[in-house]
Amino acid sequence: METTQYKFIGEGSFGQVYLSNQNTAIKVFNLDDYDYDYDYDYNRELITNEIRIVKNLTHPNLPKYINSWEDKDNIYLETNYGGINLNTFVKQFPDKKVPIHIFNMIMKQIINGICYLHSQLIVHGDIKMDNILIDNNNIMIVDFGLSEEESKLIERIHSNDYEYVTMFNRPPELLLQCGDDLFSSKIDVWSLGCVWYHLLNGNYPFFGDSDIDQIYKIFQIFGTPTIHEFPDLYKCKKYKNYQLWPKWAKIASELTTNPIYKSIFVYDPRKRISCKKLSQFL
Ligand SMILES: Nc1ncnc2c1ncn2[C@@H]1O[C@H](COP(=O)(O)OP(=O)(O)O)[C@@H](O)[C@H]1O
Numbered sequence: 001m002e003t004t005q006y007k008f009i010g011e012g013s014f015g016q017v018y019l020s021n022q023n024t025a026i027k028v029f030n031l032d033d034y035d036y037d038y039d040y041d042y043n044r045e046l047i048t049n050e051i052r053i054v055k056n057l058t059h060p061n062l063p064k065y066i067n068s069w070e071d072k073d074n075i076y077l078e079t080n081y082g083g084i085n086l087n088t089f090v091k092q093f094p095d096k097k098v099p100i101h102i103f104n105m106i107m108k109q110i111i112n113g114i115c116y117l118h119s120q121l122i123v124h125g126d127i128k129m130d131n132i133l134i135d136n137n138n139i140m141i142v143d144f145g146l147s148e149e150e151s152k153l154i155e156r157i158h159s160n161d162y163e164y165v166t167m168f169n170r171p172p173e174l175l176l177q178c179g180d181d182l183f184s185s186k187i188d189v190w191s192l193g194c195v196w197y198h199l200l201n202g203n204y205p206f207f208g209d210s211d212i213d214q215i216y217k218i219f220q221i222f223g224t225p226t227i228h229e230f231p232d233l234y235k236c237k238k239y240k241n242y243q244l245w246p247k248w249a250k251i252a253s254e255l256t257t258n259p260i261y262k263s264i265f266v267y268d269p270r271k272r273i274s275c276k277k278l279s280q281f282l
């Protein structure tokens with residue numbers, strides 16, 4: 001496909017997206033420069049997985065599959081157009097803080113989309129502002145490049161070496177490389193909480209400059225977890241010798257006192273609120 005005739009509308013880490021003349025979005029996966037860390041066959045498998053997941057979605061807040069095809073160099077995925085991403089959208093507001101009535105309208109739809117995915121036993125795996133689009137008040141969650149059925153999640157997280165979910169929105173069970181039985185759709189709930197905070201405050205709740213700094217930023221707000229609040233801590237690879245870790249106390253802030261954040265930002269994913277229960281807050 002000759003993409004020069006189309007308008008370029010987006011670039012992420014794994015593909016370029018173009019707007020077609022029919023007002024559809026075409027995501028182009030270049031097989032050669034897809035991801036050098038993996039071999040060709042594995043890259044192909046990941047792209048095929050993304051397309052397969054998108055094909056099976058039927059929800060107003062998720063993309064509608066239109067077509068997919070490939071030529072010598074690329075694989076293409078065509079879906080309906082979803083608008084601009086939330087990082088672009090928030091720029092129109094002072095300090096990038098979204099007014100509450102708009103926030104409620106947006107968040108309801110984000111939650112509906114994520115709850116639908118979870119009801120289908122799919123984990124999105126990369127919930128962030130770049131992957132949420134808005135067009136005329138309609139929200140669409142895109143980018144199923146990291147999405148997996150829950151039954152295959154552990155395998156995927158291992159093959160990504162725990163680099164699952166963009167770091168700022170990555171939950172503690174991934175940052176600390178905890179036991180396999182802790183990986184579930186609650187990963188998306190933590191990331192959703194980060195988007196929730198970001199939309200209202202204009203910045204990330206936890207903004208680390210490395211994996212370790214990211215978890216430190218979280219501990220410095222909620223306090224270093226105790227075995228009591230997170231009994232599986234000892235199963236976390238990165239938390240070996242936890243006796244030696246800095247012991248921060250929980251601070252008083254909106255993140256530690258607001259009931260919504262208190263139910264989302266819970267160390268133990270088993271005790272973290274589900275998407276379905278969260279929808280009752282709005
Ligand atoms: N259906 C769509 N409609 C409009 N823009 C889109 C659509 N899908 C993706 N985009 C834009 O392209 C960007 C990259 O697409 P994405 O699927 O997230 O690719 P990547 O896997 O490379 O991150 C998104 O952040 C968004 O701005």
Ligand SMILES: [Mg+2]
Pocket residue numbers: 012013130131143
């Ligand atoms: Mg993306």
